[in-house]
Amino acid sequence: DIQMTQSPSSVSASVGDRVTISCRASETISSWLAWYQQRPGQAPQLLIYSASSLQSGVPSRFSGNGSGTDFALTIYNLQPEDFATYYCQQSSSFPYTFGQGTTLDIK
Amino acid sequence: EVQLLESGGDLVQPGGSLRLSCAASGFTFGNFAMTWVRQTPGKGLEWVSLITHSGTNSYYADSVQGRFAISRDNSREILYLQMNNLRAEDTAVYFCAKSRLAVAGGRQYFYRLDVWGQGTTVTVSS
Numbered sequence: 001d002i003q004m005t006q007s008p009s010s011v012s013a014s015v016g017d018r019v020t021i022s023c024r025a026s027e028t029i030s031s032w033l034a035w036y037q038q039r040p041g042q043a044p045q046l047l048i049y050s051a052s053s054l055q056s057g058v059p060s061r062f063s064g065n066g067s068g069t070d071f072a073l074t075i076y077n078l079q080p081e082d083f084a085t086y087y088c089q090q091s092s093s094f095p096y097t098f099g100q101g102t103t104l105d106i107k
Numbered sequence: 108e109v110q111l112l113e114s115g116g117d118l119v120q121p122g123g124s125l126r127l128s129c130a131a132s133g134f135t136f137g138n139f140a141m142t143w144v145r146q147t148p149g150k151g152l153e154w155v156s157l158i159t160h161s162g163t164n165s166y167y168a169d170s171v172q173g174r175f176a177i178s179r180d181n182s183r184e185i186l187y188l189q190m191n192n193l194r195a196e197d198t199a200v201y202f203c204a205k206s207r208l209a210v211a212g213g214r215q216y217f218y219r220l221d222v223w224g225q226g227t228t229v230t231v232s233s
Contacts, residue, residue, distance in 0.1 A: 001169065032216055032218055034218065034219050034220070036152070036220070038152075042225075043202055043223040043224060043225050043226060044144075044152065044202070044220075044223055045223070046219055046220060046221050049207075049218055049219035049221075050209075050218060050219075055219070055221065085151075087151065087152050089152075089154065089220075091216050091217055091218045091219075092216070094157075094166040095154060095166065095167065095168045095169060096142075096154040096157070096166075096217075097154060098144075098151060098152045098153065098154060099151075100151050101151040101152070
């Protein structure tokens with residue numbers, strides 16, 4: 001199975017900051033990577049798919065890049081509603097797998 | 108409005124069985140693959156299972172292979188997850204999600220979960 005490793009596990013930042021979260025796959029997954037945001041008590045929400053495509057309705061301050069094994073999610077100009085947990089997920093081969101999550105909280 | 112609504116979560120004893128349902132509305136259910144994802148208390152997300160749009164093919168996480176069965180009724184627009192021989196580690200919130208398909212190099216990739224339900228809670232305990 002492909003293992004997805006996110007770093008850091010948690011990060012603190014302030015409103016207006018820029019934050020980058022990394023995701024590494026244990027083998028190449030091309031660009032078959034998605035990013036999800038989950039706020040407490042809510043279902044996950046799709047942010048980015050195919051490594052860098054922004055899901056409809058998602059603010060443009062979210063950006064994804066990478067291919068192969070190394071990927072990143074960058075959030076520019078952090079807003080209060082962005083403080084949440086973020087997960088990457090590979091869809092290159094079954095079983096699909098998620099990263100362990102990165103919690104973004106307010107400094 | 109596109110919506111998914113899970114139900115069927117309950118408290119069940121180890122070794123018991125449970126069937127979860129996910130009712131879809133607002134989109135042509137039979138055109139899309141569907142996925143189950145779970146989240147253990149205070150932990151991260153775990154991909155559980157996927158079924159193709161017609162129900163022809165299904166895939167499972169290693170942790171549930173042989174114990175869980177995913178199925179669908181396209182005429183009723185309902186997704187199911189039959190869970191047998193339940194263990195304490197199956198305790199989780201179970202989400203269903205609509206899956207989008209891409210085809211590249213002759214292979215199928217269910218590359219994004221673009222609509223999620225709110226989840227149903229399964230507790231396995233004696």
